[in-house]
Amino acid sequence: MFLLKQRSTLPGFHLALGYTVLYLSLIVLIPLSMLFVKTSQLTFVEFWNVVTAPRTLAACRLSFGAAFAASLVNVPVGFLIAWVLARYSFPGKKIVDALVDFPFALPTAVAGIALTALYSSNGWVGQFLYKAGIPSAYNFLGITLALVFIGLPFVVRAVEPVLQEIDAEMEDAAASLGAGRWQTFRRVIFPAVIPSLLTGFNLAFARAVGEYGSVIFIAGNMPNKTEIAPLLIMTKLEQYDYNGAAAIAVVMLMVSFVLLALTNALQWRASKRIGMN
Amino acid sequence: MLKSFMNIKGLLSAGIVLGLVLSSAGNVYAGQVHLLNVSYDPTRGLYDEYNKAFAAHWKQKTGEDVVINQSHGGSGKQARAVIDGLDADVVTLALAYDIDAIAEKSGLVSKNWQSRLPNNSAPYTSTIVFLVRKGNPRNIQDWDDLAKPGIAVVTPNPKTSGGARWNYLAAWGYALKKFNGDENKVKEFIRALYKNAPVLDSGARAAATTFVERKIGDVEIAWENEAYLAVHELGRDEFEIVVPSLSILAEPPVALIDRNVDRHGTRKAAEEYLKYFYTAEGQEIAARHFYRPRLESAAAKYAGQFKPARLFTVDEMFGGWQRAHKKHFADGGTFDQIYGN
Numbered sequence: 001m002f003l004l005k006q007r008s009t010l011p012g013f014h015l016a017l018g019y020t021v022l023y024l025s026l027i028v029l030i031p032l033s034m035l036f037v038k039t040s041q042l043t044f045v046e047f048w049n050v051v052t053a054p055r056t057l058a059a060c061r062l063s064f065g066a067a068f069a070a071s072l073v074n075v076p077v078g079f080l081i082a083w084v085l086a087r088y089s090f091p092g093k094k095i096v097d098a099l100v101d102f103p104f105a106l107p108t109a110v111a112g113i114a115l116t117a118l119y120s121s122n123g124w125v126g127q128f129l130y131k132a133g134i135p136s137a138y139n140f141l142g143i144t145l146a147l148v149f150i151g152l153p154f155v156v157r158a159v160e161p162v163l164q165e166i167d168a169e170m171e172d173a174a175a176s177l178g179a180g181r182w183q184t185f186r187r188v189i190f191p192a193v194i195p196s197l198l199t200g201f202n203l204a205f206a207r208a209v210g211e212y213g214s215v216i217f218i219a220g221n222m223p224n225k226t227e228i229a230p231l232l233i234m235t236k237l238e239q240y241d242y243n244g245a246a247a248i249a250v251v252m253l254m255v256s257f258v259l260l261a262l263t264n265a266l267q268w269r270a271s272k273r274i275g276m277n
Numbered sequence: 278m279l280k281s282f283m284n285i286k287g288l289l290s291a292g293i294v295l296g297l298v299l300s301s302a303g304n305v306y307a308g309q310v311h312l313l314n315v316s317y318d319p320t321r322g323l324y325d326e327y328n329k330a331f332a333a334h335w336k337q338k339t340g341e342d343v344v345i346n347q348s349h350g351g352s353g354k355q356a357r358a359v360i361d362g363l364d365a366d367v368v369t370l371a372l373a374y375d376i377d378a379i380a381e382k383s384g385l386v387s388k389n390w391q392s393r394l395p396n397n398s399a400p401y402t403s404t405i406v407f408l409v410r411k412g413n414p415r416n417i418q419d420w421d422d423l424a425k426p427g428i429a430v431v432t433p434n435p436k437t438s439g440g441a442r443w444n445y446l447a448a449w450g451y452a453l454k455k456f457n458g459d460e461n462k463v464k465e466f467i468r469a470l471y472k473n474a475p476v477l478d479s480g481a482r483a484a485a486t487t488f489v490e491r492k493i494g495d496v497e498i499a500w501e502n503e504a505y506l507a508v509h510e511l512g513r514d515e516f517e518i519v520v521p522s523l524s525i526l527a528e529p530p531v532a533l534i535d536r537n538v539d540r541h542g543t544r545k546a547a548e549e550y551l552k553y554f555y556t557a558e559g560q561e562i563a564a565r566h567f568y569r570p571r572l573e574s575a576a577a578k579y580a581g582q583f584k585p586a587r588l589f590t591v592d593e594m595f596g597g598w599q600r601a602h603k604k605h606f607a608d609g610g611t612f613d614q615i616y617g618n
Contacts, residue, residue, distance in 0.1 A: 235437050
């Protein structure tokens with residue numbers, strides 16, 4: 001808060017805050033509240049029937065499960081890529097750097113079709129995986145692969161600036177005090193990046209839970225088995241069942257909210273620990 | 278979550294923005310008429326050619342230039358966009374149920390829309406056929422072969438794809454005849470058939486990609502016009518078309534959106550746009566894009582192109598789209614039942 005006492009570049013705290021609230025209301029809050037308005041047109045029993053239908057539960061389990069798995073994969077891999085980008089310079093670094101952002105920029109449907117072409121039973125990679133007894137498309141693994149793809153840049157971009165800021169001198173200091181490489185990593189570097197890793201996990205997870213375009217081609221879309229929750233929402237819309245679609249959306253929103261709140265709390269604790277150190 | 282939400286709202290806002298852009302562009306100014314035709318996915322080629330022919334026809338008739346904008350997408354999505362404000366002058370969709378929904382949810386179209394033009398407002402038709410690999414290695418001849426164990430059938434999900442509902446009803450109608458209306462046996466048959474589906478793509482185009490590009494499946498259940506496109510575009514040495522002993526008469530309907538054309542002052546042009554489809558020129562364009570024409574003379578001219586087929590309509594077999602939808606595709610309907618919901 002003390003920053004506000006300095007002369008700030010943007011005019012006035014009140015004006016800036018007012019604008020922030022107005023903008024967030026128009027872009028985020030009002031559209032989101034429409035979900036609740038639509039849902040409230042259902043009676044509680046109707047709502048309950050929609051959200052506890054076995055098919056809805058199966059779809060939500062799949063969406064949250066695959067999103068969680070994909071984000072878990074993305075955390076170590078994303079960390080590694082961020083490390084390489086932050087610590088080393090090598091020819092073609094700019095290209096690698098740009099590649100990381102690719103999943104952001106690529107239309108999701110294109111990504112989905114490309115991934116399916118790659119990982120289905122006659123794809124470049126898929127043919128070997130299938131021969132090895134690992135079916136890599138139209139199942140949980142395929143869905144997770146797509147979600148790993150779209151979630152990766154979130155982790156890299158969250159961690160990279162933090163790694164850049166850690167002073168190499170701190171590592172030298174740790175080494176001079178007799179810490180081994182692993183100890184330095186575990187006691188010096190890791191605690192500093194935990195909050196940003198969690199942020200990356202959060203962002204990747206949030207994106208993955210609702211992802212539609214890239215998943216739909218590789219998912220297989222079999223009811224109860226490989227049907228993701230966003231597809232179920234589309235299914236409801238296809239029947240002009242706006243309220244049912246909103247009901248599922250509300251449940252996903254709330255589950256996501258709780259999960260994100262949990263990771264935020266973890267992150268807060270982690271940052272506090274660094275602060276105390 | 279955010280993303281799926283954006284999908285819903287994104288569609289809505291895209292519709293509104295597009296609508297604003299189009300309406301602000303104006304629809305009738307000196308000597309120029311603008312029409313927006315909101316159509317479903319596989320009609321791109323058809324309307325490219327038809328719009329040019331109609332523009333020439335209109336110019337000759339009235340001296341006015343007509344500019345026709347096209348919007349393509351899944352049939353149900355397009356209908357929702359119109360309900361939410363996409364400023365369509367005419368809609369040309371995959372099934373009557375979607376235009377019924379526009380009439381019912383938004384009142385933009387008069388409820389009797391389907392009786393305003395000949396042939397249930399469907400100027401051209403198609404049917405559901407099987408696309409198989411060259412030489413028909415699994416010897417697929419009829420619906421029975423699709424329900425045999427070990428055959429992989431590619432068809433999209435009827436819950437998300439308008440086109441796939443025709444597939445489902447075609448199979449259902451065949452089984453209904455075969456088992457003399459014994460619903461339990463029909464359901465068993467359909468269950469066996471859908472058990473053979475390794476994937477349920479969300480739309481017809483995605484299913485075609487799965488079958489053609491991914492090379493998954495022994496047979497794709499497809500609209501005849503799309504099957505012909507696949508055969509023609511990808512070479513005759515890869516695919517063959519098999520016409521089953523009994524199939525459905527697919528009638529993709531057209532309608533003008535009353536409230537929009539009245540607001541734009543484009544009713545006359547829109548009416549003529551739809552009627553022109555019933556003329557010899559319009560019918561031949563449809564036939565060239567592998568839709569079956571209604572007009573005898575056009576049908577005769579392109580008779581060699583289409584294999585004879587025994588067809589039933591949704592009305593005679595299912596009592597219309599509303600009833601068919603409620604029984605089969607609504608939540609808890611027969612499609613959900615065969616998947617155990």
